[in-house]
Amino acid sequence: MDLTGKVALVTGSAQGIGKAIALRLAREGADIIIVDRSDDSRSEEVLAEIMALGRRAIIDPGDIGNVVDNRRIVADGVAKMGQIDVLVNNAGIEHNAPFLAITEADYDAVLEVNLKGTFFLTQAFVQHLRDTQRPGRVINISSVHEELPFPHFTTYCASKGGLKMMMRNLAIELAPFGITVNNIAPGAIETPINTRLLDSPELLTALLGNIPLGRLGKPEDVAGMVAFLAGPDAAYVTGTTMVIDGGLLWNYAEQ
Numbered sequence: 001m002d003l004t005g006k007v008a009l010v011t012g013s014a015q016g017i018g019k020a021i022a023l024r025l026a027r028e029g030a031d032i033i034i035v036d037r038s039d040d041s042r043s044e045e046v047l048a049e050i051m052a053l054g055r056r057a058i059i060d061p062g063d064i065g066n067v068v069d070n071r072r073i074v075a076d077g078v079a080k081m082g083q084i085d086v087l088v089n090n091a092g093i094e095h096n097a098p099f100l101a102i103t104e105a106d107y108d109a110v111l112e113v114n115l116k117g118t119f120f121l122t123q124a125f126v127q128h129l130r131d132t133q134r135p136g137r138v139i140n141i142s143s144v145h146e147e148l149p150f151p152h153f154t155t156y157c158a159s160k161g162g163l164k165m166m167m168r169n170l171a172i173e174l175a176p177f178g179i180t181v182n183n184i185a186p187g188a189i190e191t192p193i194n195t196r197l198l199d200s201p202e203l204l205t206a207l208l209g210n211i212p213l214g215r216l217g218k219p220e221d222v223a224g225m226v227a228f229l230a231g232p233d234a235a236y237v238t239g240t241t242m243v244i245d246g247g248l249l250w251n252y253a254e255q
């Protein structure tokens with residue numbers, strides 16, 4: 001996947017799946033805009049690793065849940081790197097609570113990052129592509145829960161279901177501009193979002209029983225698909241979700 005000369009903006013790239021994506025795209029030749037919350041010092045480590053690969057990189061901090069920040073993130077990225085070709089909407093949060101316990105603040109926190117922020121960051125990116133008359137790629141890190149119910153994670157599932165339809169809509173609407181839009185739906189991946197699970201042998205054993213390939217995914221499993229969708233071989237792929245879950249989503253069996 002030769003991404004030489006491309007600039008990719010990756011949200012939530014100080015850790016977990018986002019970090020693996022940033023490093024993988026850099027290894028394929030892309031320059032990287034690292035976006036994460038401004039208080040996340042781990043961004044500096046990612047920056048150093050990318051520069052060590054001989055690529056250009058900047059840290060462009062901001063809150064994805066804030067529309068003013070979304071516009072500023074794209075403007076700063078373009079000002080410092082000259083252009084953006086690939087947007088990876090990876091930042092996401094989840095909240096575990098029974099339906100009756102979910103407050104308006106809980107709802108807003110999840111929906112603002114996972115859906116509203118992704119929407120307006122994408123809008124700012126597409127505006128940049130229109131202004132400069134260039135094609136581009138939008139890759140959203142969704143979840144198997146854009147399809148699969150997950151009791152006690154209703155805000156998360158609502159955000160990912162919304163992201164699925166946002167992706168399908170934009171794939172059609174933006175195709176005339178040479179912009180492709182796709183989702184990646186990871187299953188259970190070894191990342192900080194799954195700390196609760198990774199720390200509980202019981203929960204982990206139960207989960208592994210649901211994964212036909214018998215292991216959790218690694219951030220690198222997801223990053224490889226991002227590299228494909230960002231590269232020349234995926235030029236004709238748009239409007240679809242790539243599921244990376246070891247078989248979890250469609251697993252059903254009777255003993």
Ligand code: BGC
Pocket residue numbers: 094142143144145150186187188189193194197
């Ligand atoms: C969620 C994890 C969950 C996994 C599989 C992911 O989208 O972030 O909390 O373990 O899906 O259900």
